[in-house]
Amino acid sequence: MKINTRRAAFLVIFEIESRKNVNADALMEKYHHKLKKTEDRALFVELVHGVLRYKNILDYYINFVAKKGVKDKKILNILRIATYELLFLDKIPDYATVNEACELAKNVNKNQKDFVNAILRNIIRRKDEIEKALERVKEVNIKDFLSIKLSYPKFLIDYLEKSYGFDKTVKILEFLNTKPLQSIKINTKKISQAEFLKKLEACGYEYKVPELNREIVYIVKGNIKESELYRDGYFYYQDLASSFIVKWNRDDFEKASSILDLCAAPGGKTFNCAEVTRGFVVSCDVNKSKIERLRENLLRLGFDNVVVAENDALTLNEDFVGKFDIVIADLPCSGFGTIRKKPDIKWNKTKEDIENLHELQLKMLDNAAQYLKEGGIIFYSTCTLGHRENEDTVLKFLEKHKDFSLISQNTIFPDEYKCDGFFIAKLKKEGNV
Numbered sequence: 001m002k003i004n005t006r007r008a009a010f011l012v013i014f015e016i017e018s019r020k021n022v023n024a025d026a027l028m029e030k031y032h033h034k035l036k037k038t039e040d041r042a043l044f045v046e047l048v049h050g051v052l053r054y055k056n057i058l059d060y061y062i063n064f065v066a067k068k069g070v071k072d073k074k075i076l077n078i079l080r081i082a083t084y085e086l087l088f089l090d091k092i093p094d095y096a097t098v099n100e101a102c103e104l105a106k107n108v109n110k111n112q113k114d115f116v117n118a119i120l121r122n123i124i125r126r127k128d129e130i131e132k133a134l135e136r137v138k139e140v141n142i143k144d145f146l147s148i149k150l151s152y153p154k155f156l157i158d159y160l161e162k163s164y165g166f167d168k169t170v171k172i173l174e175f176l177n178t179k180p181l182q183s184i185k186i187n188t189k190k191i192s193q194a195e196f197l198k199k200l201e202a203c204g205y206e207y208k209v210p211e212l213n214r215e216i217v218y219i220v221k222g223n224i225k226e227s228e229l230y231r232d233g234y235f236y237y238q239d240l241a242s243s244f245i246v247k248w249n250r251d252d253f254e255k256a257s258s259i260l261d262l263c264a265a266p267g268g269k270t271f272n273c274a275e276v277t278r279g280f281v282v283s284c285d286v287n288k289s290k291i292e293r294l295r296e297n298l299l300r301l302g303f304d305n306v307v308v309a310e311n312d313a314l315t316l317n318e319d320f321v322g323k324f325d326i327v328i329a330d331l332p333c334s335g336f337g338t339i340r341k342k343p344d345i346k347w348n349k350t351k352e353d354i355e356n357l358h359e360l361q362l363k364m365l366d367n368a369a370q371y372l373k374e375g376g377i378i379f380y381s382t383c384t385l386g387h388r389e390n391e392d393t394v395l396k397f398l399e400k401h402k403d404f405s406l407i408s409q410n411t412i413f414p415d416e417y418k419c420d421g422f423f424i425a426k427l428k429k430e431g432n433v
């Protein structure tokens with residue numbers, strides 16, 4: 001069935017809001033395929049991510065003119081999409097936005113078409129007045145203002161402020177609202193950096209290479225997944241931050257004879273290890289379908305020094321005890337560092353989730369500790385920000401495991417490194433390897 005771009009965006013946003021723990025990427029992928037034109041696909045992503053990124057400010061505008069609020073969640077989301085267009089997308093004329101929203105509303109609830117029309121026309125007419133009212137919020141309570149203007153839940157602003165202070169938190173939150181470029185890592189087992197960039201240019205892709213890792217490439221324009229460079233296994237998807245574990249500790253990975261990647265899918269760190277190590281990598285995950293995709297990627301990339309296994313990191317695996325020089329514990333986390341790519345994270349994580357994840361990380365690290373040989377190293381990492389899942393997890397681990405010492409811990413601040421937010425701790429077990 002042919003589907004209209006705004007309707008697809010509406011269905012995705014509505015489902016993400018209505019169900020907890022929806023896999024937003026998978027849902028978006030489903031509708032992305034149904035849209036045939038490149039420009040429709042681009043607008044679809046823009047609308048879904050835009051609404052999720054700026055939900056609070058969109059609601060502020062809508063509620064300002066709809067004095068009694070908007071109770072019908074479907075109508076509210078149609079209004080959010082249109083308001084996002086009005087505030088953030090200059091290229092779409094206002095009349096087109098209003099018409100499209102009214103059409104969509106008509107299909108959802110015939111009686112609400114005029115209401116949608118009236119709200120949007122009011123927003124267009126009263127934009128300056130609404131902006132001024134928002135400035136007044138700033139004078140009264142700066143955190144309320146930020147929660148609206150930058151669109152983050154208040155608990156997250158408070159939580160990050162406790163960890164990093166107010167000014168740093170604002171910088172982080174502003175950066176996490178920017179749109180990321182596609183980030184890929186060159187597979188240096190198959191091709192050199194220079195050769196790869198030549199091929200990229202020959203295929204007509206615009207790109208940038210970050211200073212901090214010249215094997216990472218940002219694709220400025222074009223869908224590189226559809227190119228033969230992908231099919232030939234010359235690269236895999238990876239953010240700059242995520243590449244630092246192996247990049248900054250290359251010597252350890254080169255000389256290790258056995259490496260365990262405890263929570264490996266989709267495989268970024270496994271691939272990094274496979275590129276540099278003289279030993280072998282055991283790459284585990286608990287999720288069957290993710291493991292399948294990991295296997296497919298290993299074949300595509302041509303790595304023959306990786307064994308994939310289904311394994312639950314929460315249960316001690318006797319076969320692994322004392323076997324590894326390095327354990328990568330890149331563990332499940334709240335993912336606040338990846339909000340640029342997954343803005344739904346802003347709204348689907350709670351304080352309780354942070355606590356539960358901290359406990360889960362500690363249990364998984366207990367098992368990781370047992371899998372190491374004497375003198376081995378755990379690289380504990382998360383793609384989140386905030387002390388509870390990072391420094392606090394490390395501290396609690398060290399209190400319990402007196403035979404470990406902390407070699408280093410680093411927060412990759414997204415606003416400084418211009419990439420995802422990330423945390424890496426290097427923990428060494430007593431003894432000689």
Ligand SMILES: C[S@@+](CC[C@H](N)C(=O)[O-])C[C@H]1O[C@@H](n2cnc3c(N)ncnc32)[C@H](O)[C@@H]1O
Pocket residue numbers: 242262263264265266267268269270284285286287290311312313314330331332333383
């Ligand atoms: C942060 S991601 C790992 C990213 C990966 N290391 C990479 O570089 O591409 C966390 C992974 O943990 C997996 N996971 C969640 N619970 C797990 C468990 N109990 N045992 C093993 N893996 C688990 C998830 O399926 C997910 O793939």
